[in-house]
Amino acid sequence: MKQAFLSLFLSLTLLSQSWGATLFAPVHYQERSNWDWAALCQTILDVYGLYITQTEIATWATPTNTNTGTYVSGFTTVPDRKGIDLILAHFKNISSTYLARSLSEIEVASYLTQGKLIVAGKGNGIDIIYGYRAGYVSSITPWPGFGASALPYSTYLNEYGYSWQETLIIDSPRTARSSRYIVESSVPRTYATFAVDKLTINDGVKVYANATTTTSYGSIGSGWYNTIPNLFTNGINLGANAYVGTTTSTGPVLMRSNSVINGNLTMLNTSTLTKQAGARVTGSTLQQNLPYLQPAFGTNEFAGVAQTTVNIEPDKARLYLSPGSYWIYNIKQRSPVRLRAGDYFFKDLNCDGCTFEVDASAGPVRVYVSGTLLWTGTLVYAAGATNRFMLAYLGKETTYINGYLDGTIIAPDAHLVLGQASAKNYTGMYVARDLTVHQYSVVRFRPFTFE
Amino acid sequence: MKHQAILIAVAFLISTPWSQPMPDQVAANSLQGYLQVAEEAPEVFPLLTKGASLGVGIPYFADSVGDQPTEYLYEVQTNLGTAMLLRVALINDLWQAQEIGFVDLAREISLVREAWPLQKGYSISIILNTQEKGFYFTIPEVEIENQTPIVFAGLDSKLVQKYSQLTPKAEK
Numbered sequence: 001m002k003q004a005f006l007s008l009f010l011s012l013t014l015l016s017q018s019w020g021a022t023l024f025a026p027v028h029y030q031e032r033s034n035w036d037w038a039a040l041c042q043t044i045l046d047v048y049g050l051y052i053t054q055t056e057i058a059t060w061a062t063p064t065n066t067n068t069g070t071y072v073s074g075f076t077t078v079p080d081r082k083g084i085d086l087i088l089a090h091f092k093n094i095s096s097t098y099l100a101r102s103l104s105e106i107e108v109a110s111y112l113t114q115g116k117l118i119v120a121g122k123g124n125g126i127d128i129i130y131g132y133r134a135g136y137v138s139s140i141t142p143w144p145g146f147g148a149s150a151l152p153y154s155t156y157l158n159e160y161g162y163s164w165q166e167t168l169i170i171d172s173p174r175t176a177r178s179s180r181y182i183v184e185s186s187v188p189r190t191y192a193t194f195a196v197d198k199l200t201i202n203d204g205v206k207v208y209a210n211a212t213t214t215t216s217y218g219s220i221g222s223g224w225y226n227t228i229p230n231l232f233t234n235g236i237n238l239g240a241n242a243y244v245g246t247t248t249s250t251g252p253v254l255m256r257s258n259s260v261i262n263g264n265l266t267m268l269n270t271s272t273l274t275k276q277a278g279a280r281v282t283g284s285t286l287q288q289n290l291p292y293l294q295p296a297f298g299t300n301e302f303a304g305v306a307q308t309t310v311n312i313e314p315d316k317a318r319l320y321l322s323p324g325s326y327w328i329y330n331i332k333q334r335s336p337v338r339l340r341a342g343d344y345f346f347k348d349l350n351c352d353g354c355t356f357e358v359d360a361s362a363g364p365v366r367v368y369v370s371g372t373l374l375w376t377g378t379l380v381y382a383a384g385a386t387n388r389f390m391l392a393y394l395g396k397e398t399t400y401i402n403g404y405l406d407g408t409i410i411a412p413d414a415h416l417v418l419g420q421a422s423a424k425n426y427t428g429m430y431v432a433r434d435l436t437v438h439q440y441s442v443v444r445f446r447p448f449t450f451e
Numbered sequence: 452m453k454h455q456a457i458l459i460a461v462a463f464l465i466s467t468p469w470s471q472p473m474p475d476q477v478a479a480n481s482l483q484g485y486l487q488v489a490e491e492a493p494e495v496f497p498l499l500t501k502g503a504s505l506g507v508g509i510p511y512f513a514d515s516v517g518d519q520p521t522e523y524l525y526e527v528q529t530n531l532g533t534a535m536l537l538r539v540a541l542i543n544d545l546w547q548a549q550e551i552g553f554v555d556l557a558r559e560i561s562l563v564r565e566a567w568p569l570q571k572g573y574s575i576s577i578i579l580n581t582q583e584k585g586f587y588f589t590i591p592e593v594e595i596e597n598q599t600p601i602v603f604a605g606l607d608s609k610l611v612q613k614y615s616q617l618t619p620k621a622e623k
Contacts, residue, residue, distance in 0.1 A: 008485070022492070029603065033584050124581075133492050136485075144603045145586045149552020150485070150496060159549065269532060 012342040021112035022131035022138060023047075023174075024277040029065055029144040030054070032067040036125045039142035041087045044117060044170060048092045061087050071322075072166050073098035084119060084168055085125075102164035105153045108132050117170040123162035148306045170206040179368040179394055180343065187410055192218030192245070192445035196412065198234035199249075203256070205419075207244040211386075211427050211444050217245030217262040218445035235272070238279075239439065246283070255279035305347075312337075312354070338382065339365050346370075351377035351403070358407075360384030364449055370394045376403045376421070386427075390448045401426075406447035418443070419450050469535060474539045474546045478505055478525045481548030496551070500529045507569065510561070510576040511538065516589060523548075524577055526557065533561040556586060559601045559614075563588050566614040577601075589620075596620040 026046050030039040030052045038054040038061070061082040062068050073096075075095060088094035101119065103111070109132045111118055120131040120139070130148075131138030137156045140148050157164050159420075172290035188194050192207050199222045201207070205348060209216035222233050235251025238244065238259040246263035247253070252272035253265065264283035267273060273285060309328040312319060316335040323342025331337060333353030341363035349369045354377040358365050361384035373393045381389070389407035393399050396413050402421040408428040409416060418433035419441030427444040430437075437443060472480070482505055487523065489499040506526030513522075521541040526533045536553035539546055560577070567573040567590050578587040586601040597617040 030584070033582075134488050136488055143584045145601065146553060146554040147555055149550045151550035151552075155547075155549055 006148055021109060022133065023112060023115065023117060025117060025128055025130035025140060027140055027147045028054070028142065029147070030142040031091070032058075034067050034069045035073075036142040037061075037070050037084055037087075039121065040126055041084055041091075041142075043140065043142075044088060044093055044094065044119075045100035047117065047174060048094055048172070048362060050092045052091065057087060057091070060090060067169055072119060072126065072168050086431060088170070094170060096171055097169045098165040099169070100165075101167065102157060103167055105132075105135070108137060111169055115174050119168035119170070120164050121166035121168075122159070122164050124160060144216075177346065179370070179392060180366065187412075187429075188221065188223075189447055189450070190219060190391075191221050191431070192429060192443050193220045193435055193437060194429075194431045195222045195236075195377045196233070196431075196433045197222065198251075198434040199236045200434075200436040201236070201238050201242045201244060202441075203239035203241055203243045204440040205239060205244075205437050205443065206441075207242075207443045209245055209436075209445055211446050216355070217243055218443065219246045219248075219263075221248040223248070223250045234434075240276075255281075262309065307347075314353075318357075330373075339367070341384075341388075343366055343368065348372040350374040353377055353403075355380060357382040358384070358389045361388075364388040364390065366390045366392065368392045372397060373399050375399075375405060377400050378404045381406075385449065387446050387449050389428075406446075408446075472546055474508055474541075475505075477546040477548050478508065478523070478537050478539045481539070482525075482527065482550075485537075485551050496535075498590050499527070499535065499551070503527055503534070505530045505537070506533065508539070512576060512578050514578070514581055516576055516578060520576075524553065524556075524560075527551065533557045533564075536560070536607065555603050556601065559586075559603065560588070563601070563614045571611075588614075590617060593617060 017255040020289040024047060025043055028039045035054055035058060038057045041057050042052070042054055045162045055302045058066065062070055062080065064080045068081065070081040073083045073085045075086055083096060085096045088096060108118065108129060112132050120127045120129055124143065127139040127141050129130060129137055129139045135152055136150045137149065137153050138150045139156065140246065151159065173306045175356055193199060199220060201220065206217040207220055208214065209218045220236065222236050234253035236247065236249045236253045238253070238255045240256040240258055242259045244261055247261045248266040250268045252274070253267060255275045257276040259279045261281045264286055265273070265281045266286045270285055270287045305325040305327055307327050309330065311339045312331045312335045314334055318338055321344065325345040328348040329346055330350040331352065331354035334355065336355040336357050338357045342357045342365065344367045346367070346369045348371040356377060356379045358379065359382045365388060372395065379389065386406065391405065391407060391409045393411040393414055398415040398417065399411060400420055401409060402418045402423060404423050406427040409430050411432040413433050415434040415436070416430065417436045418426055418430060419438035424441040426441065427446045429445065429447055430443065482503065485496060486503060489496040490501065496598060506528045508523035508525045510520035511524045523539050525537040525539065527537055534557060535551055536557045537551045538549040540549050552554040563575055567575060573590050573592050575588050575590055577582060578589060579586060587598045588601060589598050595623040596619065598620040599614065599618040
């Protein structure tokens with residue numbers, strides 16, 4: 001009896017402790033009728049920082065049949081089928097534990113609290129359980145149209161009359177994704193300005209299609225991606241007399257007086273377009289499904305980096321930095337920093353009137369900042385093409401770019417503000433969670449060369 | 452005497468078949484439960500905003516359309532439109548809420564609704580083809596028996612107008 005009370009107490013304690021277990025897991029639908037396992041593996045590998053196609057997964061796991069099922073665990077040689085546990089281990093060295101049974105509600109909550117995704121094998125297919133909250137299980141079913149759903153645990157056990165029969169617990173710690181993966185897997189490459197959630201183009205802003213034109217306008221857009229796709233964003237606010245090119249938005253679009261969209265406006269819901277006096281769309285207003293983007297998740301480039309702060313005072317000699325990881329750099333006025341081809345990682349970067357000289361002759365220069373980014377500096381191209389500099393901010397703080405920075409800026413999880421001070425000219429691609437372009441700024445589209 | 456009347460009334464309510472919660476009521480009660488969780492943990496149901504309400508229950512069939520649906524998909528309406536679907540099923544003679552989700556299917560159904568408005572008298576039913584693992588919709592009010600595939604565009608943009616042409620069932 002005492003043991004039963006203790007067990008009940010522990011159970012209740014565990015359930016209350018596990019009140020917040022919802023893990024990141026992107027939805028991938030199966031591309032073939034028997035490929036629920038391939039889509040599921042794609043989701044898990046994606047979580048662990050590897051993006052590969054379902055075809056690549058199936059080519060390795062079921063090489064003798066292009067559209068067949070496989071196992072949660074184990075393998076057969078005739079026909080050649082490898083289980084999910086083997087697939088995850090092969091592609092990303094992910095370890096897992098197989099159980100020939102379902103999990104109790106307490107176990108589901110406990111594993112998720114430990115950050116472990118759960119694969120549930122049922123009579124009619126397989127799911128990923130990625131969340132538990134107050135008796136409700138959140139899961140992803142890879143069948144097109146099903147996707148993410150939430151249901152009471154008791155219902156989940158026997159949904160559609162098919163019982164949960166086997167389980168694979170994904171044991172490997174969820175590693176942070178690389179900065180480059182985060183940025184490059186989530187950035188649309190054809191927009192001059194793009195906000196994942198809210199794009200604000202203030203009065204008189206002009207967005208041009210390239211670095212020289214004054215008659216052709218650049219594309220802008222807004223859209224969103226999450227575990228359960230949120231199709232409804234804060235959309236686009238286009239200021240009075242602003243001129244932009246082809247525009248897409250999953251959220252509402254407000255066109256203030258005399259603003260112009262030069263080209264088509266494509267929206268998820270055309271009824272949420274508001275036009276003030278004189279505002280016009282020169283092309284068609286279309287209703288379409290729109291692409292989603294991914295928000296940023298933690299990065300892992302700072303393991304072992306000395307946590308030192310480097311202060312470079314004004315008017316110092318040119319500093320040559322090699323690609324690599326740095327902690328905190330405060331660089332003052334007129335102190336030039338030369339960067340060559342490669343990836344640079346800063347925890348904090350404070351460029352207070354400094355000059356970044358980019359030598360992109362041997363390839364692109366990518367600068368990633370994960371903590372705080374302050375920029376009131378200047379960027380010049382010392383050598384190489386001018387479409388080979390990218391500054392990616394992976395933190396969440398509102399970030400102001402108040403200097404001359406002709407290059408691509410990506411801030412997938414932050415509010416990026418351009419043109420608040422005197423610098424009003426930008427040439428590159430500007431993508432952020434929220435993006436504000438202040439009045440009378442000029443943005444020119446020059447896509448970053450990712451390769 | 453008064454107590455007797457109450458007892459008789461209660462007994463009558465318990466014994467009559469319509470005292471059992473109907474799918475609309477089950478769906479409404481279930482949505483309230485989900486809304487409570489969503490209020491405390493918005494990351495679990497990011498689309499389920501305060502004030503969400505239920506739209507029409509859409510008959511939902513597996514493989515073939517029967518006379519009496521044993522499942523419904525209820526459109527969950529927020530201030531931003533049809534955000535999700537709530538599935539209710541008749542299990543052991545009891546209507547029971549099953550799950551909330553189907554975000555992409557909800558979006559496609561709202562596009563079907565635009566092509567075939569309820570206000571103009573078109574109802575729709577959803578059919579899940581368990582062999583092909585695909586969804587279809589049918590409009591019973593048109594002359595020809597029809598079954599049109601629902602296409603999930605994913606990253607490929609597709610025009611809304613895709614649902615204005617129905618597929619005759621014979622051609623499916």
